[in-house]
Amino acid sequence: MKVSGLTAALLLGATGALASATPKVGKVSYDGYKAYRIATSGKDAAAIKDKLASFAAVQFNFDTQEHLDVAIAPEEVSAFEALSLPTTIMSEDLGAEIATEGNFGVYEKNVSTSAAVPSLTWFDAYHAYADHITFFNDLAASFPQNSEIFTVGSSFQGRSIFGIHLWGSGGKGSKPAVYFHGTVHAREWITAKVVEYITYKLLVDYSTDTAVKAILDKYDFYILPFVNPDGFVYTQSTNRLWRKNRQTRSGASCVGTDVNRNWPYKWELTGGASTNPCDETYKGAAAGDTPENKALTNFTLSLANSKGIKLYIDWHSYGQYILTPYGYNCQARPANQARQNALAQGLANKIREKYGTRFTYGPACSTLYATTGDSTDYITDVAKAEFAWTIELRPGGSSSGNNGFVLPAAQILPSSVEQWEGMKYLLANV
Ligand SMILES: *[C@@H]1O[C@H](CO)[C@@H](O)[C@H](O)[C@H]1NC(C)=O
Numbered sequence: 205m206k207v208s209g210l211t212a213a214l215l216l217g218a219t220g221a222l223a224s225a226t227p228k229v230g231k232v233s234y235d236g237y238k239a240y241r242i243a244t245s246g247k248d249a250a251a252i253k254d255k256l257a258s259f260a261a262v263q264f265n266f267d268t269q270e271h272l273d274v275a276i277a278p279e280e281v282s283a284f285e286a287l288s289l290p291t292t293i294m295s296e297d298l299g300a301e302i303a304t305e306g307n308f309g310v311y312e313k314n315v316s317t318s319a320a321v322p323s324l325t326w327f328d329a330y331h332a333y334a335d336h337i338t339f340f341n342d343l344a345a346s347f348p349q350n351s352e353i354f355t356v357g358s359s360f361q362g363r364s365i366f367g368i369h370l371w372g373s374g375g376k377g378s379k380p381a382v383y384f385h386g387t388v389h390a391r392e393w394i395t396a397k398v399v400e401y402i403t404y405k406l407l408v409d410y411s412t413d414t415a416v417k418a419i420l421d422k423y424d425f426y427i428l429p430f431v432n433p434d435g436f437v438y439t440q441s442t443n444r445l446w447r448k449n450r451q452t453r454s455g456a457s458c459v460g461t462d463v464n465r466n467w468p469y470k471w472e473l474t475g476g477a478s479t480n481p482c483d484e485t486y487k488g489a490a491a492g493d494t495p496e497n498k499a500l501t502n503f504t505l506s507l508a509n510s511k512g513i514k515l516y517i518d519w520h521s522y523g524q525y526i527l528t529p530y531g532y533n534c535q536a537r538p539a540n541q542a543r544q545n546a547l548a549q550g551l552a553n554k555i556r557e558k559y560g561t562r563f564t565y566g567p568a569c570s571t572l573y574a575t576t577g578d579s580t581d582y583i584t585d586v587a588k589a590e591f592a593w594t595i596e597l598r599p600g601g602s603s604s605g606n607n608g609f610v611l612p613a614a615q616i617l618p619s620s621v622e623q624w625e626g627m628k629y630l631l632a633n634v
């Protein structure tokens with residue numbers, strides 16, 4: 205989610221107060237929380253935010269021109285409904301949906317293949333972090349001629365930030381890079397599943413599908429499914445709606461920096477991130493000062509300086525957007541803007557062809573919101589990628605059960621398949 209300029213008061217339920225007031229052993233409970241989409245009628249939502257300031261509400265989105273998505277604690281539901289705001293219900297009980305989502309799948313291999321290929325049942329449920337690591341290790345072990353696991357450095361808590369490198373007939377490291385990041389925002393669980401599906405299809409179909417073979421013979425893929433592993437683990441152990449990393453800082457009582465506001469490019473501008481450590485979009489004390497950004501920047505430059513970056517995608521949820529540069533300025537456009545736009549439109553069309561899912565496309569700042577220190581601006585202007593995009597996955601609309609970050613497990617496979625169809629188009633045409 206693109207997030208910016210939020211008030212700390214709105215976030216007490218999601219992060220600071222509630223999380224720190226809860227004993228470490230327990231999970232933050234969202235039982236009985238009701239999620240609403242409030243129509244803002246094309247206006248800035250400031251007046252509505254003022255009305256909500258006294259609520260312990262969890263705010264999901266900050267591109268509030270069209271709508272404001274919030275979760276309301278059970279004891280405040282009647283006071284909220286008494287405001288008579290124009291709402292639709294996104295979730296009747298967020299806690300119940302988190303509990304359902306938390307019925308993790310059991311990791312299985314495909315028994316009909318001799319290699320250790322993971323079973324497609326992987327895409328029927330969400331999984332524990334340790335199983336995600338097994339998934340990648342097994343895939344790489346099954347396709348040693350086309351893949352290997354690598355690491356780019358360590359997170360604040362010392363977890364390795366790993367990726368899988370895929371290559372085709374030219375041999376390892378011989379072609380321009382296609383570069384993916386997943387799960388920079390910890391609560392955006394669908395992103396790891398989608399990049400896992402794309403990885404799986406590239407490797408499994410390479411030997412039988414000529415279109416897939418052509419793609420993998422043309423590019424080296426560097427896929428990092430969890431660039432914020434500490435945050436992801438924390439969403440599974442403690443607070444499902446955690447977004448940032450888990451970095452502590454002397455003098456700050458709140459934990460976490462937004463890794464996608466900390467990249468060392470246009471970081472110093474105001475208006476696209478927060479300087480308050482308690483906010484969800486906290487940019488850090490200095491450009492690039494999180495361990496995650498240090499490792500990612502270093503690796504990005506090593507890719508840029510070898511074969512170059514053809515395409516970078518930062519996978520996020522939610523809202524169904526394809527966002528081209530730039531985030532830091534709503535008027536700035538890259539030199540190849542016309543190609544960016546044509547390809548983003550083609551990608552949106554291809555995604556929609558499969559199941560009718562609509563993605564909005566356009567330059568990030570003017571389409572959604574200003575962001576500073578984000579990965580796509582850095583990778584466009586500093587790492588000189590030809591294309592560097594943000595894709596915000598499902599859900600888009602506000603029908604009940606499409607409650608933002610907690611996308612029902614039944615939508616993992618269709619979300620993945622429509623993106624795979626889109627990527628086949630994009631990689632053949634980029
Ligand atoms: C197992 O692999 C076979 C052969 O590649 C494939 O057709 C089948 O769909 C796979 N099944 C599962 C459950 O992954």
Ligand SMILES: *[C@@H]1O[C@H](CO)[C@@H](O)[C@H](O)[C@H]1NC(C)=O
Pocket residue numbers: 356357498499502503506
């Ligand atoms: C930076 O990247 C290079 C090459 O990829 C690697 O050898 C080095 O260890 C990295 N340094 C840090 C601090 O991560």
Ligand SMILES: [Zn+2]
Pocket residue numbers: 205206389392520521
């Ligand atoms: Zn995000």
